[in-house]
Amino acid sequence: MTREEKKEVIESLTEKFRENPFFYITDAAGFSVAEVNAFRRTCFERGVEYKVYKNTLIKKALENLDADFSQLDGALKGFSGIIFSKETSNLPAKVLLDFRKKNGKKETRPVFKGASIDADVFVGEENLEMLSKLKSKQELIGDLIGLLQSPAMNLISALQSGQNNLTGVLKALEERGEQ
Numbered sequence: 001m002t003r004e005e006k007k008e009v010i011e012s013l014t015e016k017f018r019e020n021p022f023f024y025i026t027d028a029a030g031f032s033v034a035e036v037n038a039f040r041r042t043c044f045e046r047g048v049e050y051k052v053y054k055n056t057l058i059k060k061a062l063e064n065l066d067a068d069f070s071q072l073d074g075a076l077k078g079f080s081g082i083i084f085s086k087e088t089s090n091l092p093a094k095v096l097l098d099f100r101k102k103n104g105k106k107e108t109r110p111v112f113k114g115a116s117i118d119a120d121v122f123v124g125e126e127n128l129e130m131l132s133k134l135k136s137k138q139e140l141i142g143d144l145i146g147l148l149q150s151p152a153m154n155l156i157s158a159l160q161s162g163q164n165n166l167t168g169v170l171k172a173l174e175e176r177g178e179q
Helices: 003-019 033-046 055-063 070-075 091-102 125-132 137-178
Strands: 022-027 049-053 080-085 111-117 120-123
Touching: 003 055, 022 091, 033 049, 033 091, 049 055, 055 080, 070 111, 070 120, 080 091, 091 111, 091 125, 111 125, 120 125
Parallel strands: none
Antiparallel strands: 022 080, 022 111, 049 080, 111 120
């Protein structure tokens, strides 16, 4: 690869990092071509993109960004692939876990090396399960709306039930007066 080609790859990768606030770095060493293609297909079907890059190019692209990604330097060894997600922070983690499950419980490939969620860095396989349980922005907004609506719904419900009780009391008083 010539210097110009490397420079182009670094520039395009830097732009990809800017466009995608969520990315996961994996180690898929030992994958056959068929396994890599199956993983790429799974990523595509789930709406994320998986590409393999040289570690030095990844490091240089990360250096071009405003945030500090130096914690990922230790993870950038061996065979590195990146899963990009534009909208959902936990989707790549779910894709990794689902792919592993589909290929057998003992299978741990692709290995999770690290991730960036809105410039917050997570390194190590032990974080994958936690990352898969993170709620997406849409889920958090839905929860917040539900919490905000709850007091209003309780008030309306109480007023409506009170209306029925009041009507019953008035009818009972009216019937007493008639007798």
